[in-house]
Amino acid sequence: MFKKARVKLTVWYCIIIMLISGLFSVVIYRGVTAELESRFRFIEVGLGTRGFTPPQPQKIPPFFEEHLRVTKRRVLIMLLYINGAILVVSTAAGYFLAGKTLKPIEETLEQQNRFIADASHELRTPLAALKASIEVALRDKKIKKKEALDVLESNLEDVDSLNTLTNDLLCLSRYEQGHNDLIFEQVNVAEVIESAYKKIKALAKKKDIKVEIIAEDAYLEADKEALRKLFLILLDNAVKYTPVKGTVLVTAKSEKKYVFVEVKDTGIGIDQENIQHIFERFYRVDQSRSKTNIPGFGLGLSMVKEIVELHRGSINVTSILNKGTTFIIEIPIKHS
Ligand code: ADP
Numbered sequence: 211m212f213k214k215a216r217v218k219l220t221v222w223y224c225i226i227i228m229l230i231s232g233l234f235s236v237v238i239y240r241g242v243t244a245e246l247e248s249r250f251r252f253i254e255v256g257l258g259t260r261g262f263t264p265p266q267p268q269k270i271p272p273f274f275e276e277h278l279r280v281t282k283r284r285v286l287i288m289l290l291y292i293n294g295a296i297l298v299v300s301t302a303a304g305y306f307l308a309g310k311t312l313k314p315i316e317e318t319l320e321q322q323n324r325f326i327a328d329a330s331h332e333l334r335t336p337l338a339a340l341k342a343s344i345e346v347a348l349r350d351k352k353i354k355k356k357e358a359l360d361v362l363e364s365n366l367e368d369v370d371s372l373n374t375l376t377n378d379l380l381c382l383s384r385y386e387q388g389h390n391d392l393i394f395e396q397v398n399v400a401e402v403i404e405s406a407y408k409k410i411k412a413l414a415k416k417k418d419i420k421v422e423i424i425a426e427d428a429y430l431e432a433d434k435e436a437l438r439k440l441f442l443i444l445l446d447n448a449v450k451y452t453p454v455k456g457t458v459l460v461t462a463k464s465e466k467k468y469v470f471v472e473v474k475d476t477g478i479g480i481d482q483e484n485i486q487h488i489f490e491r492f493y494r495v496d497q498s499r500s501k502t503n504i505p506g507f508g509l510g511l512s513m514v515k516e517i518v519e520l521h522r523g524s525i526n527v528t529s530i531l532n533k534g535t536t537f538i539i540e541i542p543i544k545h546s
Pocket of ligand 1: 509510
């Protein structure tokens with residue numbers, strides 16, 4: 211598809227360049243031939259003056275007319291050669307430029323297609339499980355109330371999971387579209403971290419994970435909801451990927467023109483091969499290690515990255531396998 215579009219664009223570039231070049235050639239040809247004709251007439255007039263006949267505009271004699279014809283033809287051939295060369299150069303340059311112009315569009319489209327394919331795949335799996343369990347329950351004529359309730363409970367879990375996925379997808383696409391609907395206001399980072407912590411407190415307690423927060427009151431221009439989501443994802447991951455009785459340490463401070471937040475855990479860690487991919491959409495490290503046991507769709511860190519970028523900040527991660535992971539976020543205090 212893009213090959214065709216590239217060729218089409220090249221043809222359009224060439225048509226435009228050749229039209230301009232052709233127009234110039236006509237003007238040049240006319241100008242040069244007019245000049246030549248007037249010169250030949252001048253020669254004729256000059257000769258006439260030498261023989262004491264009164265100077266007056268003459269018809270060009272056959273001898274000069276032949277010269278004029280040859281010269282005109284040479285000019286024409288030269289212009290044709292020049293136009294040919296321009297056509298060759300403009301085709302090559304046009305093809306190169308068309309490729310450059312279409313590259314970002316091609317990449318965006320490819321990314322979108324991959325995203326749609328991944329999203330459909332992730333949606334299809336729980337839907338298939340849901341359908342299968344409902345069908346099995348419906349076929350069982352002697353199903354007991356307790357069994358039916360178990361099926362419904364499991365279905366509800368699948369629906370919840372689908373709900374999370376669709377919400378994450380909506381959030382991610384919203385963040386990817388830019389910051390049109392974000393509201394930047396003065397936000398206290400310590401408060402936002404605390405409110406994110408409240409949401410994962412139960413899970414941390416369940417796993418007996420100690421979460422320590424050392425956050426000074428640091429204000430920055432940010433979208434409160436987006437920032438809360440960012441810390442919620444990081445804290446949730448830290449707890450999710452840390453085995454029981456581990457610790458999670460969150461520190462926040464402002465320094466010069468930035469707010470720095472560090473989320474450090476004593477969890478399973480990420481190896482060097484995978485660490486470079488964790489911010490990609492739907493990327494989950496080693497399925498046997500996490501995907502089957504720990505819930506998630508691999509969208510959290512993509513959202514984190516988008517949110518950080520919308521706040522003109524940066525995020526870094528360091529990790530040692532089986533020792534722990536540290537995410538460091540740096541966001542400018544002033545957004546504009
Ligand atoms: P999800 O947690 O839903 O799988 P994320 O995008 O949040 O998706 O994370 C991508 C992957 O990065 C996770 O699947 C996990 O393997 C890895 N990861 C993220 N945070 C941590 C962490 N704190 N410790 C270890 N691995 C992590």
